[in-house]
Amino acid sequence: MPRDVDREREDQWFAWAMSALGGDEARARAAARAAEAVQRTGAGFATAATAARAAYADSAVSLPDRAPWDEAAAPAVDSKPHLSPDGRWFWDGFNWTASHLNKSSALAPAPVQPPPASSQGLSSWAGGATSEDLFYGQAVIVWARWILIATGLVLSFWEPQSLGLLQIQLAAIIALAFGNFYLHVQLLRGRPAIDRVVYAASAADLAVVTTLVISQNGYSSPVFVFYFAAVLGLSVAFPAVLTAMYTAAVVVVYGIVCVSTADSAEYPAVFTRLLMIAAIAVCGALFAQSEAHRRAEALAVHESASAEVTLPSSVRGPEPVPAGVG
């Protein structure tokens, strides 16, 4: 059944093209067809991958539904010798050769740009992805939640005020513990939870703390200090916009709870609590942002330095080979 084999191989190349060349399905499909066709002739992976890259690039130029404002840009691609998307390969019309062997100025590698910020902002609600900042911040959130759970559990048994209150506390703590166990296991197994799950878990943390605060007469409840740990975790992990939204929600909800349960003489203390919760969020978000800039600069410096060193003399293997292909 050669056709089935071909289709299977094309699907494999399609998956490879989607991950290695970009997320454009039409272009990846064209790349997969080209690679499969080349490989059917008996060529190895390197040749097929080169064909895939070329087809991927070509389909970008010849897309029939190009927007009018992109028309002017199209000829610019054709006007210079054909360079593969990664800048390493040069098409002279007959063969692909390593681009560093061709000294044409048109083939000069593009300047290295810092990587885009991995923060996805509000769009991360919609996707099913795991963003990098959230991956690293998730560990902080998980540990913050364990501290909340352990402290809450121990203190619940310390002079419980009533059976009803203890039931509420234990039910909330156990629910949090199960959720956190799942998230921690995911981290330990190297499978970070998708963004939306982490966002929902943090919202659950805040809801649990609010429930406990309300069940203990609002302002006078000492449990409000757990807001600080929860806000700390999300401030270093979430995009700034989401941090602001979560913090604003905490400040508004807890502010309403306090104002409705405290005397006017206690309003200065309420103000201080709310201001400090916001301060924790600002500090965490500022630090995360500052670190992102430092990382981007470090990466750019490294890449420009290594490009200067390796480009003139390197005769590397043609392409990164996905495991199991070729």
Next chain:
Amino acid sequence: MEAKALREVRSHEQAALEDVFFGQSVILWARWSVILAGAVLVLWTSTTVAQLTRTFPFFLVLMAMNFFLHGRYVMGSPLNRTVVVAASVADLVLITAIVVFWPGAVGLNNEFFVLYYPVVFAFALVFPRVIEAAYTVLAIVAYSTACLVLSGSVLFADGALNLKTLMMRLIVMAAMGFLGNYYFRIQRDRLRRASKGTPSALDELKSKLAPAPRRAARS
């Protein structure tokens, strides 16, 4: 020249100095929040001129100090680590003074212990583990001593409920230091990886987990 020789573009010492320089902004903003809270509280709760004139100068001094430190930061002249640590210790002294001397409510009954939290958190984002741990312990000792001295009898009355409250506050204070420094160390690792050009831990995980195309059969 070997590519390897250029891989490490930032030495350990340089990274430590940069940590203090870049992290200072977090400490500065945490201190601004404390100053804002303190100034508003003093203006809000003062009932006599004497009380206001006695308490407000503390915040004016702190404000002047932070203007100087923030000005140095904005001008790009790095402050050395000792000055930053000394200023952070001064924050702890001031907050403990508020807890101890605030008219009407001192020790455990003083509600302004929350001022410790952003200060401890910001410090933990800047300094390595040993210094951060010392600072957090200092904050915990200062606050618990103030509570024990001023509210010692109250702490153990009524089934030690107040001691429970104190424990909760101290645990969260310790958590601020621990979690802040944990995140700081995660960021150091990320920066080190970026400086060496090695992929991030997430990229490594994704590459391990991604379904690789199977060996293509040749017809």
